[in-house]
Structure formats: structure tokens, C-alpha cells
Amino acid sequence: AESHVMEVNFGTNWVAQAEHGGYYQAVADGTYEACGLKVTIVPGGPQVNNRALMLAGKIDFSMGGNLLQAFSAVKEGIPLKVVAAHFQKEPQVLLTHPGKVTDFEGLKDLETMIIGDNGFQSFYQWMMADYGFDAGKRVPYTFNPAPFIADENSAQQGYITSEPFAIEKEGGFAPDIWLLSDAGFNTYATTVETMQETIDTKPDAVKCFVEGSAIGWTNYLYGDPSAANALIQEANPEMSDEQIAFSIEKMKEYGIVLSGDAETAGIGAMTAETIQSFYDKMVDAGVLEAGIDVSQSYTLDFANTGASLELQKQLASK
Amino acid sequence: MRTATHTVPSATADGTSRTLLAMQNVDKIFGADVVALRNMTLDVQEGDFLSLLGPSGCGKSTALRLIAGLSQPTRGAIRWGTPMADGDLSVVFQEPTLMPWATVIDNVLLPFRIAGSLTDEARDRARDMLARVGLAAFEGAYPRELSGGMKMRVSIARALVTRPKLMLMDEPFAALDEITRFKLNDDLLQLKDSMDCTVVFVTHSVFESVFLSNRIVIMAARPGRVIRELAVEAPYPRTEAFRTSAEYAAQCRAASDALHEAMGGDVGVH
Amino acid sequence: MRTATHTVPSATADGTSRTLLAMQNVDKIFGADVVALRNMTLDVQEGDFLSLLGPSGCGKSTALRLIAGLSQPTRGAIRWGTPMADGDLSVVFQEPTLMPWATVIDNVLLPFRIAGSLTDEARDRARDMLARVGLAAFEGAYPRELSGGMKMRVSIARALVTRPKLMLMDEPFAALDEITRFKLNDDLLQLKDSMDCTVVFVTHSVFESVFLSNRIVIMAARPGRVIRELAVEAPYPRTEAFRTSAEYAAQCRAASDALHEAMGGDVGVH
Amino acid sequence: MSIDPAVPMADSAPVLDREEAQRLRAERLSRTGRWALPILVFVLVIAGWHWLVTAKEIPHYILPGPGLVASTLWQDFGILAGSWLVTLTVTGLALLLAVVFGGGLAILFTQSKWIEMSFFPYAVVLQVTPIVAIAPLIFIYVDSKIAGLLICAWIVAFFPILSNTTLGLNSADHNLRDLFSVYGASRWQRLRYLQLPAALPYFLGGLRIAGGLSLIGAVVAEFVAGSGGIGSGLAFRILESSYRLNTPRMFAALTLIVVTGVAIYLVLSWVTWMLLRKWHESALKRDA
Amino acid sequence: MSIDPAVPMADSAPVLDREEAQRLRAERLSRTGRWALPILVFVLVIAGWHWLVTAKEIPHYILPGPGLVASTLWQDFGILAGSWLVTLTVTGLALLLAVVFGGGLAILFTQSKWIEMSFFPYAVVLQVTPIVAIAPLIFIYVDSKIAGLLICAWIVAFFPILSNTTLGLNSADHNLRDLFSVYGASRWQRLRYLQLPAALPYFLGGLRIAGGLSLIGAVVAEFVAGSGGIGSGLAFRILESSYRLNTPRMFAALTLIVVTGVAIYLVLSWVTWMLLRKWHESALKRDA
Ligand SMILES: Nc1ncnc2c1ncn2[C@@H]1O[C@H](COP(=O)(O)OP(=O)(O)OP(=O)(O)O)[C@@H](O)[C@H]1O
Ligand SMILES: Nc1ncnc2c1ncn2[C@@H]1O[C@H](COP(=O)(O)OP(=O)(O)OP(=O)(O)O)[C@@H](O)[C@H]1O
Ligand SMILES: [Mg+2]
Numbered sequence A: 001a002e003s004h005v006m007e008v009n010f011g012t013n014w015v016a017q018a019e020h021g022g023y024y025q026a027v028a029d030g031t032y033e034a035c036g037l038k039v040t041i042v043p044g045g046p047q048v049n050n051r052a053l054m055l056a057g058k059i060d061f062s063m064g065g066n067l068l069q070a071f072s073a074v075k076e077g078i079p080l081k082v083v084a085a086h087f088q089k090e091p092q093v094l095l096t097h098p099g100k101v102t103d104f105e106g107l108k109d110l111e112t113m114i115i116g117d118n119g120f121q122s123f124y125q126w127m128m129a130d131y132g133f134d135a136g137k138r139v140p141y142t143f144n145p146a147p148f149i150a151d152e153n154s155a156q157q158g159y160i161t162s163e164p165f166a167i168e169k170e171g172g173f174a175p176d177i178w179l180l181s182d183a184g185f186n187t188y189a190t191t192v193e194t195m196q197e198t199i200d201t202k203p204d205a206v207k208c209f210v211e212g213s214a215i216g217w218t219n220y221l222y223g224d225p226s227a228a229n230a231l232i233q234e235a236n237p238e239m240s241d242e243q244i245a246f247s248i249e250k251m252k253e254y255g256i257v258l259s260g261d262a263e264t265a266g267i268g269a270m271t272a273e274t275i276q277s278f279y280d281k282m283v284d285a286g287v288l289e290a291g292i293d294v295s296q297s298y299t300l301d302f303a304n305t306g307a308s309l310e311l312q313k314q315l316a317s318k
Numbered sequence B, C: 001m002r003t004a005t006h007t008v009p010s011a012t013a014d015g016t017s018r019t020l021l022a023m024q025n026v027d028k029i030f031g032a033d034v035v036a037l038r039n040m041t042l043d044v045q046e047g048d049f050l051s052l053l054g055p056s057g058c059g060k061s062t063a064l065r066l067i068a069g070l071s072q073p074t075r076g077a078i079r080w081g082t083p084m085a086d087g088d089l090s091v092v093f094q095e096p097t098l099m100p101w102a103t104v105i106d107n108v109l110l111p112f113r114i115a116g117s118l119t120d121e122a123r124d125r126a127r128d129m130l131a132r133v134g135l136a137a138f139e140g141a142y143p144r145e146l147s148g149g150m151k152m153r154v155s156i157a158r159a160l161v162t163r164p165k166l167m168l169m170d171e172p173f174a175a176l177d178e179i180t181r182f183k184l185n186d187d188l189l190q191l192k193d194s195m196d197c198t199v200v201f202v203t204h205s206v207f208e209s210v211f212l213s214n215r216i217v218i219m220a221a222r223p224g225r226v227i228r229e230l231a232v233e234a235p236y237p238r239t240e241a242f243r244t245s246a247e248y249a250a251q252c253r254a255a256s257d258a259l260h261e262a263m264g265g266d267v268g269v270h
Numbered sequence D, E: 001m002s003i004d005p006a007v008p009m010a011d012s013a014p015v016l017d018r019e020e021a022q023r024l025r026a027e028r029l030s031r032t033g034r035w036a037l038p039i040l041v042f043v044l045v046i047a048g049w050h051w052l053v054t055a056k057e058i059p060h061y062i063l064p065g066p067g068l069v070a071s072t073l074w075q076d077f078g079i080l081a082g083s084w085l086v087t088l089t090v091t092g093l094a095l096l097l098a099v100v101f102g103g104g105l106a107i108l109f110t111q112s113k114w115i116e117m118s119f120f121p122y123a124v125v126l127q128v129t130p131i132v133a134i135a136p137l138i139f140i141y142v143d144s145k146i147a148g149l150l151i152c153a154w155i156v157a158f159f160p161i162l163s164n165t166t167l168g169l170n171s172a173d174h175n176l177r178d179l180f181s182v183y184g185a186s187r188w189q190r191l192r193y194l195q196l197p198a199a200l201p202y203f204l205g206g207l208r209i210a211g212g213l214s215l216i217g218a219v220v221a222e223f224v225a226g227s228g229g230i231g232s233g234l235a236f237r238i239l240e241s242s243y244r245l246n247t248p249r250m251f252a253a254l255t256l257i258v259v260t261g262v263a264i265y266l267v268l269s270w271v272t273w274m275l276l277r278k279w280h281e282s283a284l285k286r287d288a
């Protein structure tokens, strides 16, 4: 079987971190290799566009933030497919100074919304359309929380698994957290995207990658993550044990990876209904135009095989 | 004709004139070892038309620059007997030194502009001066459109137009033909007479220096130094008649002899 | 002395010489209306030492540039009787035109460098030529460290060092003192004699033109044109003796008269 | 050397005509070539791009062909035009600031060698500081968004003007400087009548560099300052179309930026030529 | 004008001494000032920074004081040094590329007005294209990461060299050009012996601008190329510390960048001075 090991690469959306733990886990413990893949993880970064590299065929799999871009791809006639969604919920949150606002609606009254470019293009569009947020209040988030800490009247985007930790550590206060998914932004997140051509020419590789990743995630969150963490810290020496522990804890606490469909169909599972309902919501909100055939944007052939169910039962129930 | 002493400024023959300036034991050394001037002492009396005559490279331009305050002596000093205000001085450099971005008339008007007196009268004077140097038709031209001699004439016009107290002229007429040159010689003398100024004049032409000056200082090269001073006794105004007089011819011969004799074989060219 | 016709190149008095070049009915107009040359016709015979004499701004430099091929006639043409290869020509411009970034010796060596013959012999010749113009001590100096006359001498050395077939010289000695000038006059004649070249020489000095040339072309200004041509019959080599001869004085007087007469009142200066 | 030794001496009249005709023809050719060649090259570049895209079957979402970009530009012009105007405004203001504060600093620096040695390093500091890193700081302390944008764009654009103008001011001919000294020119007069004109060719050189940089500066500033929705410039459109995977529109926006840059360059070149053609070597037509 | 009319004519010997002493004093002062003033200004800037941070109680995560930055620099030097080396390497190579391909293009462009008019616009296109937007395209078609990095950095840095060198090559004295024509110089000789030396001051001016830009280019390239962990330069450290809110370290990295930029500038200024001091107005010491 060794001679059949196929090399693929997977572009993430950020530098190595616990939010990519499942993939590193599968690399570290040989899960991918067991089904014949040698996976190289290509970390992303603030200005790095790994998706463009995938479109050009330089990268086999790319990590998607949420489903919006997959819908755009259909609209633009790009043969791109979401093959798995490893985060059942969008872990994106808005952070405020403690006690500053009392509910999600209240965020509108703040003077500054610190939102990154991608966030502005995706969930903020929805916030504007659905809740009436103001585009003019938005300043870009450069992944530096200082402006937020300095300004009580601001809100900042963040991953539930990262920013709250950093802010608590450096700013000395625990920010209030407003989960987007709770407010109705019901997209899958941290998806795995690939080109139709990859699915057509090497379906085994896709299957192996999706299933291996699901197993990897299970092991990472509920088994021993130390080997994956070592890889993460090797790729990103700045990543602290503390931060990793915090992230893992939050992913579990909020059921980011394992909740909803994932509990019955396995980690990474998607349903056509969820996707369609998210799309409809976005159309209603005016973020997307109507008439996109969203069924073109994904395939359930790989994600819902339940490859990790066994392991989930074993580990997660403990 | 007489060889003047040239050490103490107050000891000139003409008791009535006042000393305008005096170079006292001036050395000028460029870099480590190029001695452009060595122990040069020279006085200029008010009203003098003093010519500096000497071989190429003997330090004439350097002396002029020292007087103009454009360069500091390495040793020694330059003293002034009469206070000089800005604008009391004008210079014709050896090169035309025109502003390439300005028209001929603007170049001539520069001194007025700097003095803050750019009046209509100044413009008229500039036009008049351009006409005198034969460039009336070229006031709107740019320097690059002029011939070598025309450029130099603009530079001369610029120096004369302000009627300064002291004029330093470095071979102003070298690039000009004889006829223009004679014409400008006359003009210069007339102007000097009418406005009572002092001229220090560098030239290579013995004839010119005799025609124009009351004092001729002869310099030698390497190191640059004063070796003789001659006085030209002929009275002003000097006219074309003087140029054809026997006296003029005699003075020229004398000056030329003095130059040759003083320089001996060591004339900078071997 | 004789006024030559100046229309047909082949009609010169000396039947044995060949025509090197001929300017035929050349007009040169700058911009819309500055007529620098009007219907200028001039032939240069091989071996000529031809002087252009004329008032400032009459188009002497322009004519030289046309001959050098640096500028194209507006009308008319310049024909060559003898093929000229690269390096057969050298020019002394009215301005020194030295490369400020190169030392004196490197400036003089430029023609060799361009010809691809920068040998030790070339260096020796350059040094020799620098010594002749009195700049042996300055071969390592940069142009800005030289006096005006010294710069011009470097430019002269550069033009002479290659022993060209045709030399175009634009007032090369204007910035030099009489002694240096005489010395270089002699050198130039010697050189010309030894290497059998042709010289077209612009000067303001009647004396110089008579001493040096076999033909003197007198030009007038506005528009620039040839108005007289004189032949100087005295044989070569011409020495210091010639300069003091009665014949020389007579020829000078004749040339000067011709110049004055030909130019009338219209001498470019009014 | 353009001496032509082969032309025979005889037959001068016909030869004259022939030569004049030749001169005329060369002139006409050069006049045509001046326009024809750039257009030809442009057509070739576009054709090459088209060929590349079709021959290599590059999908439109990676590199759209020129036709697709052009038609997108046409269709989306309504959307893009507003953004274009925003970018143009910021670019123009940034260039103005760069001229004022780049040129002004250069003038200050040439007043004294000491000032220059003491403060020039801080200009370099500004030049090399990554905008992305200090933008948050700027936006913490500068309240007005447009002011922040302009500061960012200015930081990107000012240095070439400062550097070139300083060089130019220091390159004034020494003889002319001496002349000004002789006439007792004040600092201001020396600056106004000597140093500034002498520095003009250098300044304009810096300006032509800064023209493009202020456009880049406007784009970068927008990236770091970020404006959403209404009032956002081409940078925003690029990010947006890139996020939406609408590559043709992204290229249309890029095209607008590039066209703007070239237009700025051409305008500044024309200004340069107008100001210098009378006297500076770089703009003179040789001979006549 | 420096003529001093007030000095009396008598007493010349003591006056002479006094004057000479004065000249000496002025010279000594100027020699001391040359070093003392920049250092004084530097100390004042640092002190001002310190004062700002303490007086306004600016929290260290927004703007750390100079002391904190210095100590962080000292402590984290082990981490930062490797990144610094990476950035330095990319900067150096990018500057080299900018010199070769900026200068080379300038030489090509001055060979013919037609070539210049046809191709210069594309240089402007490169200059104004936002790297961020086309970086993905570059990385699609360029396999080697280091090559991609260098292309990005080069695009940022080359234009000032191209533009200034073109200007310089076109500014060679017309009389000298004529001289070269007379001697029948080939294109190459004219370039080598006339145009290149004449362009040197302009080229060096462009180089001093490009020095800083290639550093910026290296930083920007790293942003868009995005390398994580090992082998990544200072840009990555800045982003990372900014992300981690380790502001002191971010400023330590910024300090390294800034120091590098200033050092590059000083080195290039020194090179300029060495090459031009013999002959160019801008570098000449007036008089002696
Ligand atoms: N800036 C300088 N640096 C070095 N040496 C210089 C400088 N200026 C002049 N010299 C030297 O000083 C000497 C005198 O020069 P100066 O220009 O005064 O001569 P000059 O008498 O005016 O000659 P000319 O008649 O040729 O103009 C020369 O040997 C020259 O080489
Ligand atoms: N590039 C130019 N553009 C416009 N006019 C010019 C140009 N060059 C020369 N001229 C004009 O042509 C005429 C002749 O100039 P030229 O330089 O040939 O005179 P010249 O006889 O050499 O004078 P000089 O003895 O003063 O050097 C002058 O009127 C001058 O203004
Ligand atoms: Mg001199």
C-alpha cells in the first residue's frame, strides 16, 4: 500500500492553531496515511489566499470560512464543492467590554465595529441586512485587539476560541461574547472545499481526506491531542499550551465541532436542509441574490458516511 | 609708467584716493598642496580701474573670488576701507553663469529682483543695457539659444545694469570679436566715468589692459603671486584717439615687455 | 592677398589641392525665424588652414557644427570629397566640454577609448600633449579643480592627441594669455605640418587668423553669411619671425580693414 | 558621426532634392511611429493575453480574458465608477500632501546640513514603517477617517518627492550660487530664484514616482482603513470581488486602477515636458 | 555676501590672528555639531516618546515606551534575529533585482524614444498594481516561494530606479553627447562612458528611494506570501505579535525594520558620497 500513498495538500485559513487541530491530529497519528494519503498542511495568514491557489490547482483542498463563498462560486460558475463541514457552528463572535450591551441588538448602538475584511464581506453583510448595522461604523480588524481594548465603545470580531483568551490575558478583562450562530447566522464553518475535478479524478483521496479529518477531529478533541499540538507548535512556535487548551475547551463547550447533525452522522456532516435554510436566510437578508442553485455547492457523498461515529461513541461519551 | 610698491595699502602714489580694499598676505591653498596664491598683497583704491594680467592658472580668478567673498583665504585677510552693502558689488565670472531656465531679460533683471527693486525703470535699464551689448532682439531668448559670445554679453549686461560701486570682471570680453570688444571697452569706461565706480578686471590682453586701466598688476603662476605693478598715466576719458596714439603703443610695449620679462621662461607652458 | 570666389568648390586657385568638403547653399534656421546661416557656400581644400572670422553671433559655431555633422542644414547640403572615417575628425568646442567625472588624463584619452586603441603608446601621447599645453602636473586633477584656461587647454589637448585628418576648432585660444597662445599657435602649426591635416578654425583675433591660416573667410551676422574671403600668401612654416615681419603687419591690417569694411556699420553692436 | 562620405560631389541639385525628401520622409516616419508603435504594442499585449487565456484554457475565475474584463467593466461601470471617484479623490489629495510635505521638508532640510542630518533619518523611518503595522495606532489617535486615510497614503507617497527634491536643491550650479551670494540674496531668494528652478527636473522626477505611489497609497490606505458600502474605493471593490470569487470584476477594478496610474503618469510627464522643454537637457529636442 | 565692512584697517596682525582663530572655532563647532545634533535630536525623540507614554498613561499594549521596547528587543532577540536575517536577505536580493532590472530597463528605454513610449506604460502598470491583488496570480504561476517573494518585493522597489535612471540617462550634457558623436562612439560606448556616469547622481537618488522600498517590498511580500513559523521574516513576527497583543515585541520588530531602513539609507548615502564627491555639485564641499 505504501507505493500508493498519494500526496495532497490542504490550505488552511490561518497560521497553525488549535482550530486546525483535527487535521494536524490526522497527520500526526497516521490516520490519513492509513487510507493512502500524505497530507501537507499549508498554513494561511492575514493576506494569504489559499483558495485562489486551489482554484488554480496548486492546492487540493482548502479550508472555507463559511458557506457564503461556496455559494458565490456557484454563481460565478466555478466548479468548487464543499465536501465536509467540520464546524457545525460558526465560531465567530462579537466581543464587547463587560456590561456594555445587554443583547445582540444593542451592539448597534456602539460607535465602532472592528471587523476584518472577510467578516465584512460575509457576516457583517448579514448583520447590516438583518439587524440594520451601519457600514460606516466598521473599521478593519487587523488581528490586533489593542484598538478594541482601548475603546470601550467598540465591538470586535473574534473566534470564540482565540480572541477572548488574548484579550483577557493582555487587556485584563473578560469581554462579553456574542455568538453569531446564536443570533441566527446558521452557517457551517471550517468547511473543506475542493474542485469538482478532484472529486472526479481522485474520489478515493477526497474520501480519505474527509473521513480521516473527521477521525482526526474526534481524536484531537476527545483523545490525546499532544502529537497534533506538537506539530502545531512546530509550525507556529508562538502558540502557547495555554492558548491551545483554551481553544479546545471552548470548541467543546460550545459544541463547535460536535453538535447537531454531527452527533448522528459523524463529525463533518452536512444536511441539505441546513444549507438551503442558510441560503434562504441570506437571500431574505439581501446578502445574496436569489436563484443560485446551492445544491451545486456541496456534495454529501463524503461527509455523511459516519466514518468517525464509532470513535465518537467511544471517546466523546466519556 | 611706474612700478608701484605693493606692500602697504596707504602708500599709493595718489594721496587723495581712499583705499577700498586690501588683500594682506593672502595664501590660498586648495586641497593639500595646490598653492593657488602665495602671500598675495594688493590694495584697490576707490575709483581704480585695476587690471590683473598673468598666465593661465596663475590665480587671477581665485583672487577675484576672494575679493568677492566667495572663498576664504587659507591665511591672511582681506580688509575693507569702505563698507560695502549688498548690491554694491557685481561680478562677471569667467563663464557666463546664466540661469538656463530664465530668458535673457530675466537673467539681466536678477540683481534687481534680489535687491527687491524690480521696477519699470529697472526693466528699461535692462533693455537699454541689452541694446548696448547688441542683444536687443534677444531679450526673450533662453541662454541655450545664444552663441558663446552672446551669453557672455548677457552676463556683462547683468553686471553693469545695477551700476555697482565695485565691479569684478573675469575676462569678460575674451569670447568677443574685436569690434564688439572695442565697443564694449568704450561703454565700460563711459559707465565707470559716469557712476564713479571701481573695477577689478582680469584680462589676457595687454592692449585691453592698457586701454582700460590706470593700474596693471602682473601675476605669475605656481605659486600664484604678484610680481609687478604698473601704472598707466594717461588721463581719462580715453577714446579711440588714445588707441591709435603713439603713447598707447608705447605703453603697450612697455607692459608687454614687463610681462615677458617678469615671467621669464617660467610662463606655465614649456 | 586676394579675394577668392566662393561659389564653386573646384574653382580654387591652387589646382593641385583636392576639395575635402563643400557647404552648398546652406541655410540654417533655428525655431521659426532665427536665421543663423543664409545661403552659405564654402569649400575646404585638403591641407587648408581656414579661419572663420566674424562678429559674435554670426553663425561661426553653427557652421562648424554643420560640418561636424552635429546638426542638419535646413536647406542645402554638405558634400564630402574625401571619405571620413570615425576618428578622422576632432573638434574643440567653444566651451571646454570636459567630463566632470573623469580626470584630466582620462578626458584626453577619451578619443582613444572610443576608437578602442587605449594603448600605452596612447597614454604616452596624451601625457606628452598635456605637457605641451602646460598641464603635465595636473593629469590626475578633476575639471572642477582647473582654471578656465586650463580647462580649455585640456580640450585642445584632447583634440590634438589623435592627430586627426580634419580639425574643427571653435575659438580654442580665447581664454588663454598671449604667451600661452603664441606657444600653442606654434605647436598647432607644427602639428598640422607634421601630420598633414586640415583645420577649420574659428577666431575673433585677426592677428591669430593671419598668423595661422592660408585662407580667411569673413562672415557677417543677421543673417549669418560669408561676405569675403582672403588668402594669406605667406609660406609655411611660419615662425616667430613671421609674426614680427612687416608682411605680417600688412596682412593683418588688410584683414582688419577687410573685416571692418565688409561689416560696415552693421556689426551686431549698435 | 553622421558624415556620409559616399555622396558624389557632382549633380548637386538633384542630390539636394533627394536629401531633403529623405529628411522629410524620416520626419514623417518618426511622427507616425510615435503613435503607431505604442498602439501596436498595446494591441499585441492584449492579443497575447487573449491568446494565453484561450490557448492554455485558463478558467475565467483565475485569469479572465481581455474581452470578459472589458465587458465586465462596461456592465459594472455603474458600480465601479463611484468607487473610482473615491480612489481618485484620495489619490489626488495624497499626491497634493506629498508635494506639500515632501517638497516642504526638502526645503527645510536644505536650509542646513545639520537639520538634514538630524531629521532625515526620521523621514526614512516613516518610509520604511509598514503601514499595516501602524495603521491601528493611527486610527486610535486620528478621529477623522479621511484624515487617517490621507496620512496612510501620504506616508507611502512622500518619500520620493522629499528625496529627489533634496537632491535637486543641492544640485544647483555652484557658479550660480556664487552669483546669488555676490548679490546678497536672502535665503528665501536663493531658494525661490535659484534652488527651486534648479531642483525642478529632480522634483518632477520624484513627482512621477510619487504619482503612482499615491495611487498605491490610496489603495493600501483603504485596505488598512477599510470603508464599507457607500464611499468605498476601488480597493474595497477588489477585496469584495475577490471574496465573491468574481474575478472578472476584480480585474475590471484593477484595470481602472492601472489606467488611472498610467493616466497620472502621462499627465505628469506632459507637465514635466511643458515646464522643462525650454531649458532642461532631459526635455530638449536636440538640434532643429 | 560675507564681506565684513566693519573690520578696521589698522592692527592687522592681531586681527589676522583673531580671524584665523575664529575660522578654526567655526570649523571645530561644525565638526562637533555634525555628530552632536543628530544624537541630541535622537535623545529628544526617545525622551518625548517616553514622556508621552508615561504622562498620558498609554497602556503598554497600545504604545509601549522605549524602555520596554528596548528590553523586549534584548530578551526576544533570539526569536527576532532569525526573522531579521530572512527579511534582510529578501531585501538585499530585491534591491539587487531592482538595480539590475530597473537600471537595465532604463538603459533599454533610452536606446530609443519609441521603445520608451511603447513600454514605459507597462512599467507604470507594474508600479501601480496592488501587490495584494495580484499576489495570488504570481504564486499560482511561480512555484518557488522565494522567487515569488522576490518578484513581489521587486515590483515594489524597481520603479524609482527605472524612473530616475531614465531621467539621468536623458540628462547627459548635450555638448558632451556631441563630442561623442564626433568621435563616432558606438551606442555602447556612449552609454558606458557618457550616459551612465552622467546618470549616476540620478540613479543613486533612485537607489536611496528604492532601498527603503525594497525593505517595504520584502515586508509586503511576506504578508502576501504568508509563511508561518520557521523561516519567516519580521513581517510575520509583527503580525503574530500584533495578533497576540504582544505589542512590545511588535515594536521591537518594527524597531529592527526601521533600524534596517535607516542603515540601508545611510550606507547608500555613503556610497553616493564616495562616488560623487569628486565631481557632482550635490556632493561637493564648497570651497576649501
Ligand atoms: N576648486 C579648486 N580646487 C582645486 N584647485 C583649484 C580650484 N580652483 C582653482 N584651482 C587651482 O588654482 C590655480 C589658480 O586657478 P585660477 O582659476 O585662479 O587661475 P586663473 O588665473 O584664473 O587662470 P585662467 O586664466 O586660466 O582662468 C590653478 O592651478 C587651479 O588648478
Ligand atoms: N540652439 C539654438 N537655438 C536657437 N538659436 C540658436 C541656437 N544656436 C545658435 N542660435 C543662434 O544662431 C546664431 C548664430 O549662433 P552661433 O553660435 O553660430 O554664433 P557664433 O558665430 O559662434 O558666435 P560667437 O562668436 O558669439 O560664439 C545666433 O543668433 C544664435 O542666437
Ligand atoms: Mg580664470
Ligand SMILES: [Mg+2]
Pocket: B147, B148, B149, C060, C061, C062, C094, C170
Ligand atoms: Mg560660437
